[in-house]
């Protein structure tokens with residue numbers, strides 16, 4: 001029977017990842033991950049260091065390929081795409097926020113936010129510039145728009161990185177310890193910002209964090225241990241809020 005339900009933003013079926021394949025040090029670090037994220041979900045990915053969180057995020061972000069299993073982004077099987085198509089899908093559908101923001105130091109805050117547009121389109125027109133400027137405004141950085149990335153604080157740099165992650169209006173944002181090198185106040189600010197984008201635009205978030213306080217602010221908490229999902233449940237303290 002036909003089903004009008006839109007495809008999940010993200011779906012993983014039996015995803016495995018081994019490093020060093022074909023060498024004496026071959027090791028499997030993800031052992032068959034099944035996971036589904038619907039549009040608008042705001043989920044935390046937690047687990048001890050070395051459990052495979054970054055490896056999983058890199059696979060979901062199409063930065064690396066699974067050794068086995070299937071991965072779908074908005075219903076499209078990403079694991080079946082060639083490198084060029086995967087790059088295009090990544091640019092269109094996925095935003096990244098890393099612990100270290102990787103801003104380009106020689107460029108201004110605004111230019112850094114526009115960078116994904118330049119990568120995707122090969123040029124930036126006035127409309128794209130307006131979009132980027134509006135996002136910088138949303139993260140409270142209009143006064144720093146034309147400052148070099150190196151001339152603003154760490155918290156401000158992470159806000160630029162968030163604006164950059166959102167500039168292509170991605171369906172899915174992947175954040176790996178986004179507040180890992182920020183103080184509590186800036187960590188809260190970054191988190192509030194991701195939450196407001198999630199609530200206003202229906203953007204799906206998957207956020208790796210080792211901070212239980214921040215994980216408790218997510219709607220769903222997925223726990224990875226030794227390359228396996230050992231728990232995955234709604235965070236009732238948040239869900240009851242609405």
Ligand SMILES: Nc1ncnc2c1ncn2[C@@H]1O[C@H](COP(=O)(O)OP(=O)(O)O)[C@@H](O)[C@H]1O
Pocket residue numbers: 019020029047048049050051052053054055056
């Ligand atoms: N490029 C790599 N080559 C070999 N082993 C790796 C590589 N990247 C990560 N690993 C190993 O995979 C496991 C999971 O790492 P990672 O995904 O970084 O965990 P987490 O982000 O949860 O700390 C660790 O044992 C790590 O040493």
Ligand SMILES: [Mg+2]
Pocket residue numbers: 053054055
């Ligand atoms: Mg990691």
